Amino acid sequence: MSAPEVPYDRHYRESEAACGPPFVELVTFAEAHLKPGDTVLDLGCGQGRDALVYARLGARVHGVDVSAVGIEQLQAAATAEALSLTTEVADLVDYRPSGRFDVVILDRVLHMLPDDDTRRRVLHLAMACTGSGGHVLVADEPKHRELIRGALLAGSWQLVKDTRNRTFARKPGAGSPAG
């Protein structure tokens, strides 16, 4: 059975770069901190503007999105470049990641979730599947900044970028890479 149509399917069919180029802060972070073989989970990856950047730098990336169209396009791009990138169609509302990741990305997806409780739950999920010394990288609406900062600071995470619409944080623990 084919996946049900979701809102972003149409955007992704109409444009191969529906969300524009990757945010410079996410690219800069990857160039500065990513090591070949690092594991990256991109939650709400869409067409993979971030996932592709991270995979091209040698990371092993897993992209998850509810849009089967975005996931199909991302997987095709990754296969064409022989990147280490896997994908999955799933709804973050009831998603359970398996394993631990060095970096977890939530780029412009929290604001799309139905309410603050769900945003908090998905953010906690991202935090839980990040390894010690790993990072969660969030880009979102300024109105959700305090929710995002609050969850991270309550877990004693170190904010390594803290602007109105970008919150990058490092999980406490041994073996922390440079922030």
Ligand SMILES: C[S@@+](CC[C@H](N)C(=O)[O-])C[C@H]1O[C@@H](n2cnc3c(N)ncnc32)[C@H](O)[C@@H]1O
């Ligand atoms: C603004 S786009 C951002 C896509 C990608 N992170 C980027 O920066 O290019 C938001 C994405 O979140 C996905 N999304 C929205 N709600 C979702 C949910 N409940 N579960 C999984 N993905 C979801 C959409 O399908 C879409 O691909």
